[in-house]
Amino acid sequence: MLHERKRFHFDNLYFLNPKQYEFFTLYQIGDLCCDSGYQLREHTQVCYEISYVMSGKGWFSTDGTRSDVEAGDVYINIPGEAHAGGADAKEPFRYFYLGFLFNLQPENGYRENVESPFIHIQKMMDKRETPLAKDRLDMQHTFLSALREFRSLSHYSQVMTQTYLNQLIVLMYRNFFSDWDSAYHAEPGDGATGGIVYDAISYIDTHMLTMKDLAEVSRELGYSYSYLSHLFTEETGISLRNFYSQKRLQKIIELMKSRTCSITEIASTMQYQSIHSFSRAFKKAVGLSPTEYIRLYVKDERDQA
Structure with missing residues (x-):
């Protein structure tokens, strides 16, 4: 007999009053843990959605095509698709989800706009070949940080949530599309x-x-x-400049995670004129200072190793 019970469901719904951020509008973010056999009935997507499988096994479907998923999988949907899902028949299933719309929508055209850096991500999501990918970039940590911030709103929560949600959208893009x-x-x-x-x-x-x-x-x-x-x-x-900036940031984070270089040495290696110019550029790109990033992410990885 199939169970249909949610073990817990932390759901932030904003469909009646969407939360506005700089580059996207948030409609939903949450954490669902359910018993084996639980099913999410089919519905039509009204926004883009990123789902991250935290633990267990289950399945998601898009327009009737089913994909089996497990811990560490990322699944994406776009507006207008028929979406359903459920837990494995034997294992409980937990996943995080994020629903949003880009602030520059397709009817406005995919034009170059320095004020809307996510337009390329929207374009790639719309023409993706598969809705499923393996997470290679630790989206779990960023999802947990975002959900923690929504659970305990305090001073500067708007800034922090925007930082985490920006990261989730970019990490999704890199998991699906940045190997080109x-x-x-x-x-x-x-x-x-x-x-x-x-x-x-x-x-x-x-x-x-x-x-x-x-x-x-x-x-x-x-x-x-x-x-x-x-x-x-x-x-x-x-653009060539954006590609170069992405590659530089990837290298900087790689050096940070190697724990073999100090921040000053990384700045010098990446040919920044000073530690201050490096810190400013890093914070602009990531939303955190180099020291904060290392404390939140690199330290956590060392503790989990």
Whole structure:
């Protein structure tokens, strides 16, 4: 006999009064733990949704196509889809979820807008090939931090929740879509648009720690910076500068997690003029200072090891 009981359900619903953030509008965030056999009846999505499986096994479906899921899986839905889910017949099931709409919607067009950096993420979600991916970037920790903040609202909670929700959306994007640069299939050096972009990616990967600026890439490849930047955006959907910034941030976090370099040494390695300029740039990108990030994330990983 199948059980249909929720063990606990922490649900923040904002459909009647959505919470406005800078780049998206929040409709729902929560944590559901249910007994084996529990089923979530099919419904039509009215917003984008990110689901993260915390423990157990279960399933989600999109437009009738079912996917089995387990701890560490990430599942995404987009507006208009028919979505359902449930727990395994033998195991309890716990998952986190986040429902939102991007503030720049498709009817406005996918135009370049420096004020709306999530527009590329929206575009990629809309054309994703699969709704399921494995988490490689510790979304669990960020979800827990966000849910903790919603449970105990206090001074600066709006700032903290925006930081955590921004991170969740970006981490989802990276889990699903950011491998395109390493899986790029164009032949390098063939002179075609794809080859030029591949050469630019390869140069950045190889010279990350020695590059002075992006103009160096265009000089080495023999093209003007404006031409190379235009080709890169047309081919990948993301600007060359944003790609470079993402790769630098990935390297910085990699160095932090290695625990072999001090913050000052990381700033020097990444060619920042001072520890202060490094700290400002890192906080602008992540929402936390380098010291806060290490204390919250790197320390936690060391404790769990």
